[in-house]
Amino acid sequence: MLSGIQHFAFCRRQWALIHIEQLWKENVLTFGGRQMHRNADDPFFTESRGDLLISRSVPLVSHSLKVYGIADVVEYHRSDTGVAISGREGYWTVVPVEYKAGRKKPDDRDEVQLCAQAICLEEMYRTRIEKGYLYYGKTRRRTEVLFDDEIRRRVAELVAGMYELYDAGITPPALLLPHCKNCSLIDLCMPNVSSRRRSVDRYLADSIRGD
Numbered sequence: 001m002l003s004g005i006q007h008f009a010f011c012r013r014q015w016a017l018i019h020i021e022q023l024w025k026e027n028v029l030t031f032g033g034r035q036m037h038r039n040a041d042d043p044f045f046t047e048s049r050g051d052l053l054i055s056r057s058v059p060l061v062s063h064s065l066k067v068y069g070i071a072d073v074v075e076y077h078r079s080d081t082g083v084a085i086s087g088r089e090g091y092w093t094v095v096p097v098e099y100k101a102g103r104k105k106p107d108d109r110d111e112v113q114l115c116a117q118a119i120c121l122e123e124m125y126r127t128r129i130e131k132g133y134l135y136y137g138k139t140r141r142r143t144e145v146l147f148d149d150e151i152r153r154r155v156a157e158l159v160a161g162m163y164e165l166y167d168a169g170i171t172p173p174a175l176l177l178p179h180c181k182n183c184s185l186i187d188l189c190m191p192n193v194s195s196r197r198r199s200v201d202r203y204l205a206d207s208i209r210g211d
Helices: 004-010 012-019 028-040 109-125 149-168 178-182 191-209
Strands: 046-048 052-062 067-079 091-100 131-136 141-146
Touching: 004 012, 004 109, 004 149, 012 149, 052 109, 067 109, 091 109, 109 131, 109 141, 109 149
Parallel strands: 091 131
Antiparallel strands: 046 052, 052 067, 067 091, 131 141
16 A cells, blocks of 8 residues: 555554554554645545646555555646646646655655655656645645655555555564654554564573673
């Protein structure tokens, strides 16, 4: 699933717990995100504002990446060049928009998810998408994301890593890191217990070797 790329970029163990072991637990952050997405998840909604069309809950697929999913919002801006849309005159530039309940993250998990959506839309419309937007509920602002070669390579690497773990059926071991406190799966993952256990195992192994 396309949405898994955000989990994978945040924590590979979290991704495996969700997508391999089929575990899930809600917290205040995931609940807020689900409520925000509920407002955007209307697959029959299309809004027209002059030279702007807005579609919600748009199905996506990429055969090159081998992912599928749903875009929160896709905007179509009238332009001199772009793609043709059934039932509409002229040409339109395609712009994906992803809604997030919180603030901008310190890593690239949101950006790679949006870029993956853009790659799907590029294949579906046979066009090139240069940018998209992340809308954050806490700040109520849009952040522009440019889809350059670097982020596209990053998306391809993450998807390849997802398939590698999925095909092997491997759930990576837990690591206690600062971002663990914001993870809804912390009680299922138990990074405190797992990290302490590995420390004890290393100590015993070193003692046996005489290190």
